[in-house]
Amino acid sequence: RQLLPISDFRDEIIQTVNKHQVVVLSGETGCGKSTQLPQFLAEEILTNATCSHGQIICTQPRRISAMSIAQRVSLEMGDRPKTTGLDGSLVGYQIRMENQTSPSNVLVFCTTGILLRRLENDQDLTGIKYVIIDEVHERSMESDFLMVILQRIRRSRPDLRIVLMSATINAEKFSAYFDHCPMITVPGRTFPVDVYHLEDIVEKLGRKYPGLTTLNTEDFC
Numbered sequence: 001r002q003l004l005p006i007s008d009f010r011d012e013i014i015q016t017v018n019k020h021q022v023v024v025l026s027g028e029t030g031c032g033k034s035t036q037l038p039q040f041l042a043e044e045i046l047t048n049a050t051c052s053h054g055q056i057i058c059t060q061p062r063r064i065s066a067m068s069i070a071q072r073v074s075l076e077m078g079d080r081p082k083t084t085g086l087d088g089s090l091v092g093y094q095i096r097m098e099n100q101t102s103p104s105n106v107l108v109f110c111t112t113g114i115l116l117r118r119l120e121n122d123q124d125l126t127g128i129k130y131v132i133i134d135e136v137h138e139r140s141m142e143s144d145f146l147m148v149i150l151q152r153i154r155r156s157r158p159d160l161r162i163v164l165m166s167a168t169i170n171a172e173k174f175s176a177y178f179d180h181c182p183m184i185t186v187p188g189r190t191f192p193v194d195v196y197h198l199e200d201i202v203e204k205l206g207r208k209y210p211g212l213t214t215l216n217t218e219d220f221c
Contacts, residue, residue: 004032006186010040013184017041017130021154022162022181026171028188033165034065034134035073041130041163042077042090042107054129056107059115061135061143063095070100070109077107112142119149130161136174137166147177 006013006027017023027033038058045053060066070093074084077091085092085100092101093109101108112133118125125131131150136143150162164174168185175183 004036005030005188006032006036009184009186010036013037014040014044016182016184017161017163018044020182021158021160022164022178024164024166024171024175024178024181024183025186026166026168026183027186028168030188031186033186034069035076037163037165038107038109038132039073039077041132045106045129046090055105055127056130056132057115057125057128058107058109058132058134059112059143059146060109061112061138061140063111065134066093066095066109066111073107073109112140112146116142116146116149123153124157125153125160128160130163132163132165134165135167136164137169137171147174151178 013023013025025033025037038056041056045056058069060069070091071084074089074091075081079089079091083089085102085105087102088104089102090105091107091109092105094101094114095111096113115131133143133146133150136147147164154160154162162178164178166174171183171185175181
């Protein structure tokens, strides 16, 4: 966790989120925002006596990402393997036709549609301290509608904190929609990539293959 670029921004993120009602976190691929920011906020609730208690909801655009990220974060936060959402666990998830949550969950991952469904019966998101919308730059109909609703809710819930997580694309637009709220930009992490062609591999092997030069490259596509 400490090797991810977002780790260097932990204190800044916590301070900014607690000070402002809406924050846009713009991070490049590989920075760790999807798995680490929810944990930062969960740790704040669990360890900071001055932080009001409540639950964290983190939406994902797809069911598979809601499940996989929840299971990953669950392990990183110390839950036993394969106990995500069970009694005593800190992390749970809910997707269509599958509810793996319990009262002990501080952090719940769900699809955007699940949160919208909850809003039908609980228009103030009672008991929720933080709402995180991940991959907001994908601009689905559901996520756009959710932002409209959150814009209304935050006026009656000044204690509610909203974090929009986006790729670097169009982050300013989301900030402008929420009254030019603060933006935090986290760089990504790149890795060296070496490109080898088939001829290079043959040369490194030190062997000759007479038919190699006559092969059609489409045979490997």
